[in-house]
Amino acid sequence: MSSTALQSAKADYDALVARGITLDLTRGKPSAAQLDLAAPMLSMPGPDYRAADGSDARNYGNLRGLPELRAIFSGALDVPVEQLVAFNNSSLELMYDTLAQAMLSALPGARRRWADEPRVAFLAPVPGYDRHYTACEHLGIELVPVPLTDDGPDMDTVEQLVAGDPSIKGIWCVPKYSNPTGTVYSDETVRRLASMPTAAPDFRIMWDNAYAVHHLTETPAEIADVLALATEAGHPDRPFVFGSSSKITLAGSGVAFLGGSAANVDWWVARLVARNIGPDKLNHLRHARFLRDADGLAEHMRRHREIVAPKFAVVRQVLAEHFADTPGVTWTDPAGGYFVTLTVPDGLASEVVRLAKAAGIALTPAGATYPYGKDPRDAVIRLAPTFPVLAEVEQAMAGVAVCLRLALASAGLATR
Structure with a gap:
């Protein structure tokens, strides 16, 4: 020079x-102009506070959230309605809660609580999302970097690590338009994640599908259905699927979603009973009425x-x-x-x-x-x-x- x-x-x-x-x-963060798109929600749901099933959205109950809202997001997240939970604002909260509950209560298929393990580690495709790392660090979960390729995590490295080390309990994945690279996982990568042998019987894929509908082109990217592939491979409990409307409607007043196998969802809801008596169903109702359906x-x-x-x-x-x-x-x-x-x-x-x-x-x-x-x-x-x-x-x-x-x-x- x-x-x-x-x-x-x-x-x-x-x-x-x-x-x-x-x-x-x-x-x-979404811009003010993006948030303005959802401005009509601020006057919803109005005096009609009855959900589709006639229940009173103002009251306690319904830990899994309103079915009509879950139906709108079911296709985007590739989770059957009955296996999808709609909760409060933050998907990060749901991810942290899932890790914390796994520390305190044995997951389906686990031999014991993660808190009783001598070491708990998670694979972290890099570059990746810093808040995933923060959640693990706060809970004493060791992070093991693995390269992120154009097709997703370097699966040769991932498969080698998880096959030989039972202390590796999971992997973080942002499968569509990954944070921060925009990577879209290939079908082959998803299939290998869903079917690979793991030394840990309670290995989990933390499938953070945060950008499932956040397309920048007129041709949306498609990813394989990790829940279906894991079920076909004999590992139905492997994926936990997460999503959120926070960058869709109002970032501070969105709805977060958790999905998985029936066993995983039942396990999570059973843990929830001890600390919650129902999500903000009025917010669910305004979302359902504003978005209407998958086309909306x-x-x-x-x-x-x-x-x-x-x-x-x-x-x-x-x-x-x-x-x-x-x-x-x-x-x-x-x-x-x-x-x-x-x-x-x-x-x-x-x-x-x-x-x-x-x-x-x-x-x-x-x-x-x-x-x-x-x-x-x-x-x-x-x-x-x-x-x-x-x-x-x-x-x-x-x-x-x-x-x-x-x-x-x-x-x-x-x-x-």
């Missing part, structure tokens, strides 16, 4: 800092796509304009979900994030997409373009480009 190029990059960066901007690409859900998500897709297009455009032929710089082009993964030459991710912060652009910390916050290559940056308005995404990405150019120049690496 010439001294002239470095001086130019520094001058551009100094100009960026002097602008005094404050922009945020850290979290995958699809139409609502089309409107989301109209808002979100242009933001992802800006990310692609800026990165391509500045780094199309830059060695070591690549980025994902997801067909859905909420994130773009930017990969930079080894050792530079933290520096790009630091430069951006100093210039007023908040990025997810480098390493956040790896267990314990440690990216061994320091090469991955997660970009979250959904929350800012389009003009702010344009400004933020232009600033990210300046920061990356300076990091490359300072390291003596050339751009195109």
